Amino acid sequence: MKILVCITNVPDTTAKITFTDNNTKLNKAGVQFIIGPYDDYALARAVELKEKLGGSVTVLHVGGADAEPQIRKALAIGADDAIRVNAEPVDSYFVASQIAYVAGQNNYDLILMGRESIDFNSGVVHGLVGEMLGIPSYSPVMKLEIEGTTATLAREIDGGKETLSATLPLVLGCQEPISEWKIPNMRGIMTARTKPLLVVEPVAMEEFTAPGNYSLPAPKGACKMIPADQAEMLIKLLRTEAKVI
Amino acid sequence: MSVLIFVEIDNGSVKKTSLEAVAYGAEVAKMTGTTATVLALGKADAAALEQTGAFGASKVLHASDDKLTHENSLAYADVLAQAVTQEDSKIIILAKSGLGDAVAARASAKLKAGIVSGVTELPVINGNFTVKRSIFTGKAFSNVEIKSDIKILVVQKNAFEATESSEKATIEAFSPVLRDQDFQANIVSVEKASSELSLTEANIIVSGGRGMKGPENWQPLLDLAGALGAATGCSKPVSDLDWRPHHEHIGQTGIKVAPNLYIACGISGAIQHLAGVNGSKYIVVINKDPEAPFFKAADYGIVGDVFEILPKLTKAVEDLK
Numbered sequence: 001m002k003i004l005v006c007i008t009n010v011p012d013t014t015a016k017i018t019f020t021d022n023n024t025k026l027n028k029a030g031v032q033f034i035i036g037p038y039d040d041y042a043l044a045r046a047v048e049l050k051e052k053l054g055g056s057v058t059v060l061h062v063g064g065a066d067a068e069p070q071i072r073k074a075l076a077i078g079a080d081d082a083i084r085v086n087a088e089p090v091d092s093y094f095v096a097s098q099i100a101y102v103a104g105q106n107n108y109d110l111i112l113m114g115r116e117s118i119d120f121n122s123g124v125v126h127g128l129v130g131e132m133l134g135i136p137s138y139s140p141v142m143k144l145e146i147e148g149t150t151a152t153l154a155r156e157i158d159g160g161k162e163t164l165s166a167t168l169p170l171v172l173g174c175q176e177p178i179s180e181w182k183i184p185n186m187r188g189i190m191t192a193r194t195k196p197l198l199v200v201e202p203v204a205m206e207e208f209t210a211p212g213n214y215s216l217p218a219p220k221g222a223c224k225m226i227p228a229d230q231a232e233m234l235i236k237l238l239r240t241e242a243k244v245i
Numbered sequence: 246m247s248v249l250i251f252v253e254i255d256n257g258s259v260k261k262t263s264l265e266a267v268a269y270g271a272e273v274a275k276m277t278g279t280t281a282t283v284l285a286l287g288k289a290d291a292a293a294l295e296q297t298g299a300f301g302a303s304k305v306l307h308a309s310d311d312k313l314t315h316e317n318s319l320a321y322a323d324v325l326a327q328a329v330t331q332e333d334s335k336i337i338i339l340a341k342s343g344l345g346d347a348v349a350a351r352a353s354a355k356l357k358a359g360i361v362s363g364v365t366e367l368p369v370i371n372g373n374f375t376v377k378r379s380i381f382t383g384k385a386f387s388n389v390e391i392k393s394d395i396k397i398l399v400v401q402k403n404a405f406e407a408t409e410s411s412e413k414a415t416i417e418a419f420s421p422v423l424r425d426q427d428f429q430a431n432i433v434s435v436e437k438a439s440s441e442l443s444l445t446e447a448n449i450i451v452s453g454g455r456g457m458k459g460p461e462n463w464q465p466l467l468d469l470a471g472a473l474g475a476a477t478g479c480s481k482p483v484s485d486l487d488w489r490p491h492h493e494h495i496g497q498t499g500i501k502v503a504p505n506l507y508i509a510c511g512i513s514g515a516i517q518h519l520a521g522v523n524g525s526k527y528i529v530v531i532n533k534d535p536e537a538p539f540f541k542a543a544d545y546g547i548v549g550d551v552f553e554i555l556p557k558l559t560k561a562v563e564d565l566k
């Protein structure tokens with residue numbers, strides 16, 4: 001079983017988001033970066049599958065060298081080696097093209113990633129990669145078992161759950177409860193230092209979008225407090241003032 | 246050259262979020278001097294398809310093959326690409342959802358089309374084609390220019406206020422080539438709580454957190470939801486503890502919702518929870534702790550015990566009827 005796990009390097013979920021350079025760049029000062037939480041689930045499941053079925057887990061990141069601590073963390077969690085495509089990601093299409101290029105040169109049975117990145121929230125990279133490689137893609141996958149060349153997976157559909165089986169290779173966008181986040185242990189951290197991290201240059205491609213400037217939402221007005229002993233007032237206000245019921 | 250809108254069908258009718266996408270697409274068609282065409286797949290009621298006309302569509306391409314009734318992003322994307330070619334469409338619109346993103350993504354790679362997901366407003370078209378999208382789970386926005394000839398926009402709920410007319414769209418049968426390779430997966434089971442209102446479609450959501458203390462205490466919350474015709478949601482720990490089903494989990498790592506009204510009961514308002522609800526028009530917070538961070542993101546708040554307040558609210562709603 002050869003598994004590729006694609007990880008993003010994103011601001012921590014509690015990070016305060018601000019911009020610099022005339023709102024053209026994310027202000028990274030004081031922001032802690034993490035492996036995307038959904039990617040972290042994908043990684044955890046990949047490591048479990050490798051432990052059960054044998055094989056290897058490679059992590060792939062498209063982005064700058066500042067992601068290396070997160071890549072090392074993924075190695076410490078149990079990936080065997082890593083590839084970093086040294087490029088400033090332009091958009092989902094760009095990232096997917098780089099992933100598809102790397103994947104196309106190695107025969108992975110499974111390509112796992114999070115259902116979406118928590119910076120751009122597009123949720124389209126798995127579909128793009130699947131189509132570029134001409135193999136099926138499914139998301140969001142909440143349960144994944146492999147037997148021989150067949151994957152059985154459960155995924156969320158609107159208001160419910162679908163279980164399906166499909167033949168490998170597959171691209172899957174993952175979310176909990178596919179697995180639980182793994183915390184690297186001391187041995188993992190030690191061995192991660194010497195595991196191979198290959199840096200490759202991006203393949204040239206046409207860019208379909210160009211990023212413009214960023215903005216922040218308008219600040220919320222003050223919260224109107226209603227005394228607990230007049231709770232029914234709330235319902236009146238929702239009808240007459242907010243007009244939502 | 247028409248703007249093509251992919252709609253999702255649920256039990257024969259067009260989903261509400263897809264109707265919003267139709268209205269959005271129709272407006273973009275107006276801006277670009279063309280018409281709006283809807284693409285509907287699988288079994289669907291003719292009346293429901295005609296009704297997309299009320300939201301501005303002039304024509305519906307309907308591929309009614311029953312093989313397309315069950316949600317299948319691989320086949321849907323291929324059919325969408327065929328429709329784009331037939332119609333020579335340059336702009337494609339889908340409503341944001343797991344399915345919408347999956348279909349858009351695969352179609353994008355087939356058509357070599359620039360794709361932007363999470364669009365929150367109408368595009369600005371002035372030589373360039375620029376869209377505004379939500380990023381960082383609602384914490385910020387970014388403007389993106391789409392440069393490719395064919396453009397795919399996945400639009401967020403409430404991106405455009407839909408108004409209804411009494412127009413009807415004409416239905417045209419569409420017979421795409423269906424590729425065997427898109428139907429290889431074997432569907433083992435589908436569990437759908439069909440009676441339940443879906444969270445992404447709901448106008449009102451009543452949601453419970455750890456402050457509800459246990460699954461046995463959910464009745465007062467369900468009563469209020471029932472009285473309001475609301476869907477029910479929960480915070481992550483609540484679904485982690487199996488107090489409520491996983492598909493109710495709202496937030497950064499769960500479902501993102503954008504109802505007109507979100508009522509949070511015993512939820513502290515952690516940033517990861519807020520990330521899933523910041524698209525709501527109005528937020529009501531009921532929490533016994535006046536310092537709970539959720540109040541900062543709320544429009545209306547009540548400091549008090551949920552178990553005392555919920556029955557009072559339910560009664561007040563029933564008194565309105």
Ligand SMILES: Cc1cc2nc3c(=O)[nH]c(=O)nc-3n(C[C@H](O)[C@H](O)[C@H](O)COP(=O)(O)OP(=O)(O)OC[C@H]3O[C@@H](n4cnc5c(N)ncnc54)[C@H](O)[C@@H]3O)c2cc1C
Nearest residue numbers: 454455456480481496497498511512513517518533534551
């Ligand atoms: C990477 C990451 C991702 C996450 N993703 C999500 C996510 O998607 N969604 C999510 O919800 N969380 C998420 N979390 C967890 C999040 O940080 C919070 O822990 C969680 O939202 C808290 O849930 P809660 O508000 O139900 O519980 P608590 O924080 O325990 O709050 C309970 C609240 O109930 C109030 N209360 C208690 N009793 C009563 C009563 N009788 N009447 C009224 N109020 C009462 C308390 O004052 C308190 O404010 C994530 C965390 C991480 C690290």
